[in-house]
Amino acid sequence: LAKTTQPISMDSYEGQEVNITCSHNNIATNDYITWYQQFPSQGPRFIIQGYKTKVTNEVASLFIPADRKSSTLSLPRVSLSDTAVYYCLVGGSSGGYNKLIFGAGTRLAVHP
Amino acid sequence: AAGVIQSPRHLIKEKRETATLKCYPIPRHDTVYWxxxxxxxxxxxxISFYEKMQSDKGSIPDRFSAQQFSDYHSELNMSSLELGDSALYFxxxxxxxxxxxxxxxxxxxxVL
Incomplete structure (x- = not known):
């Protein structure tokens, strides 16, 4: 499974756009990139998943360059409630059932 | 939408006791991960289970065992509990x- 590297922590203010970049230099051809959000003492919550280019849903966008060695999670107009740990995970393949290997996530703190 | 159900939510045990954690997956989901x-x-x-068979195993102590039942719910059995087993189990x-x-x-x- 590909190892990921992301910032340990980030600070932002309400209303700003936050971009969290994750490096995954050893990503395999059939690996997907998935981001989870976790609040204290709660289970990780699925945010978004992608394979290449750009994916957007109601809460975030995921940008993946052509070489797929990195990805950027974009949170538009964050609020205080977006303060959480964000995990970037790489692995799995369509139709597979694979464990998630959590690395050190990014602790995002949103300030008033 | 229905979510994953876990019980109990909180559990206090003493060293060397046993504990059983239960997981009820989302309807129509056939794979469970701990x-x-x-x-x-x-x-x-x-550890994980797919269609009631163990599909993958991670850093699970030998004191722990798990299974998935015919209705796809899963149980994690923990014996000879140690202080270091104190954690959140998802x-x-x-x-x-x-x-x-x-x-x-x-x-x-x-674990006390």
């Missing part, structure tokens, strides 16, 4: 044509 998250740590994969499920894992609220185990 994760352990110690204080201040990232979630660590323990169950996740996937299936219904998708591999995205959805996490439950977790069981907080405290």
């Amino acid at each position: 994760y352990q998250q110690g204080p201040g740590q990232d979630p660590q994969f323990l 169950c996740a499920s996937s299936g219904d044509g998708q591999e995205t894992q959805y996490f439950g609220p977790g069981t907080r185990l405290l």
Whole structure:
């Protein structure tokens, strides 16, 4: 499974756009990139998943360059409630059932 | 939408006792995963089941065992509990044509 590297922590203010970049230099051809959000003492919550280019849903966008060695999670107009740990995970393949290997996530703190 | 259900939500045990954690996956999900998250740590994969068969195994102590039943719910059995077993235990499920894992609220185990 590909190892990921992301910032340990980030600070932002309400209303700003936050971009969290994750490096995954050893990503395999059939690996997907998935981001989870976790609040204290709660289970990780699925945010978004992608394979290449750009994916957007109601809460975030995921940008993946052509070489797929990195990805950027974009949170538009964050609020205080977006303060959480964000995990970037790489692995799995369509139709597979694979464990998630959590690395050190990014602790995002949103300030008033 | 129905989510993953875990019970109990909180559990207090003494050293050397046993504990059983239960997980009820999202309807139509056939794969269950167990994760352990110690204080201040990232979630660590323990074990997974697909169609009632063990599909993968991670850093699960020999004192722990798990199984998945015919109704797809799963139980994590923990024996000879140690202080270091105090953690949040999350169950996740996937299936219904998708591999995205959805996490439950977790069981907080405290071993005294």
